[in-house]
Amino acid sequence: MVEAALSRPENLPVGPVGRDGVGWWGVGTLIVTEGALFGYLLFAYFYTGATAPTGWLLETTPSLKLALPNTLLLLLSSLVAWQAERGILRRRRSQALVGFGLVFLMGAIFVAVQWLEWRSKSYGLGTSSYASLYFVTTGFHIAHVIVGLLILIALFSWTALDFFSPRRRLVVSAGVFYWHFVDIVWLLVFSTYYLTPYLGFGQ
């Protein structure tokens, strides 16, 4: 094997090509550790809820009026982000620019609606352990969305500068991957705080 490798070396890509590069693995490790962080936040919710006396849940039927459309908006933004990435893959720069701009807008609306949602609550951060968990968990998520928005600004600008091609675009794929992750995490946070009470958890 050694002789073969040395006498007939293969033609190799130089630097990251497509998604293949150490940077892709790097963003993967970031997502594992961040996913674990949200896992512990949800563990804190379920553990505290499961060991608390009745009446712990401050909202037995959380209102879905803002939260459900907002959730759908965020999930939809993942599809748009995917299309923006495909714009780079197909050398359609305008598709990518419109896509990143649209995702940014959807993310910003999500943050604004979440702010309204917070304002509409009858309890605050210090009301009880439930309230503390609610605001800190959704707050952690909002912080991640805001980081995602900053990443989108960077991707938009770099695309406008014509940095990328289907071959050299790992940073685009990594940024979009992160955005998908932020959306999937929201689905879990939303299900935990808004749906499990309807299933009877914490009642």
Added chain:
Amino acid sequence: MRQLDFRTPLIGVDSVDHEARLLRLWTTSPGLKGFFTSVDHKQIGIRYIVTAFIFLALGGIEALVMRLQLAGPNLSLLTPAQYNQLFSTHGMTMIFLYAAPVLSGFSNYLWPLLLGSRDMAFPRLNALGYWIYLASGIFLYTGFLTGNGPNDGWFNYVPYASRDYNPGLNEDFYALGMVFLGISTTVGAANFIVTAFRTRAPGMSINRLPILVWGTLTASVANLIVVPAVSLAFFLLWMDRQFGTHFFDPAGGGQPLLWQHLFWIFGHPWVYAIVLPAMGMVSDGLPVFCRRPLVGYSLVALSTVATMILGFGVWVHHMFATGLPGLGLSFFSGASIVIVLPSAVAVFAWLATIRLGRPVITTAFLFFSSMILLFVIGGVSGFMTASVPVDWQLTDTYFVVAHLHYVLIGINVFPVVGATYFWFPKMTGRMLNERLGRWNFWTMFLGFNLAFLPMHLTGLLGMPRRVYTYNDYAGWHVLNLITSIGAFVLAIGVLLFFVNVLRSLRIGAVAGSNPWDAPTLEWAVSSPPPPYNFSVIPTLATRHPLWEDRLGGGGAVSSIDHGMLLDEGKETIGTSALDGVPDMVLEMPKDSFAPLLLTLGLVAVFVGLLLKAWFAVGIGGAVVALALLSWFWPRSELREREPARG
């Protein structure tokens, strides 16, 4: 000029021109600029090791002051409050600022050399990990030096740590400092994982990895998953203390046991994270002095991974006395007992290696082999406390203190000192003095056992841990005096080690490239290695490339001097995760200010959070954002974007 997206790496042998080209590409800038911007894994590794040893000395001095206080009954060298800060800071220092970083240091230095690579996968991330470690260590010690050190033990239970019972800044320093330090551990872990899977020499398939790599890789996977638990716990504690949340406060519906769960979900895997790489050092180092390969390589590698997988499911054995349901305790007790099996695999593999080999008694051999004995003692006392009724009897007594010191000193400090004797020649080009080494070993070994073997008895006689003094009618004073004497003998041993290092740096015998006649790749390069490590990328055929002439091995021969030249840029080879087949040429980043800048921004953020100076948090946050922007800005020399159009 249009860059080529694909290239067939040139194969060749070393030459003067080739080396000059590599030196120009890989050498860190001289002077202060180079100091602050270096991304060389060897420099970073040595910084980690030196800093960790400084913390070891600080933690040791704290221990000695406590042992003076406890040398006899009713002494009043320390007030209870001072004693609280000392034992907590001692634990924090040894566990978080010494035990893990020193292993990161060795792994950072050694990994690319062991793997036949020119650097870690993410050199700038490596520099960031060190700077944050240093900055958070200084942050935590600023607390201690201003009288605001942690004072509720290293595991910091609520409600002791909540604001009602602990109103000072002590716990805020500890909480924020630990969140800060967690960033360093996490980025380091990510770097090790990607390095292990993606930047190895061609032919280094996963079954040819040195055990040290297995150990650090396993520990890194664990850290990546569990460090967020402790960072979150400390963050929530800080919120409870400063913003009136109720995570741990029963009066507001909070759950105090949540702290213990989050802490130990992290804490127990962490124990394995600070011993598995050290066990890897023994698995790689001991066979060199037995003049034969490690017995049961595959079993040892698999048991390393198995220990960690089981290690995720044992955290509740730290909480047996908290009144959890019996069924839960049985599960965690069972899991804790089963963990004996993979540990025993390693022990028997080492014993068989010694038995079947022809041991050459060196200082490094003494440290490595004595670790086996200390590991068995610490393992058996751990096995005892894995049993719920025994634990109820022994919890929070000095028996537990004896157990954890056998584990942490026995399986971390002894292998690390042994590893220093083993790899110091590689790092510095000079041998440590063997004669002084014998004095060093025997003083440490006798002092350690004198201090901690009787301590089991102190615990069995019922002396609780963390008390600042005791009465003379308790019957504990003779044992305590012996422990204090042992502690000072151990400290003299460690001092001899430091003396040997400082002395040998200047006048040690000059080491060749392979003074121990060892089998692995790091010994194929000069001591100390050149900035680029390998002038040609080696290609491996076996696990022991430098012992192929004597091991047979079916005639498979690795190629060390003849291989890929990779001198058209700052380059190394990327390989596939399992088989180690080359699959890309990696362009490596040059010196960078971004890691240090990012760290300085984070310092402003954490100091601002501590003092609630939101202005500083804002400025720090902006600096962090700028540093990240410059870091991730796509560069054409790294092939992260297309070169300028037109």
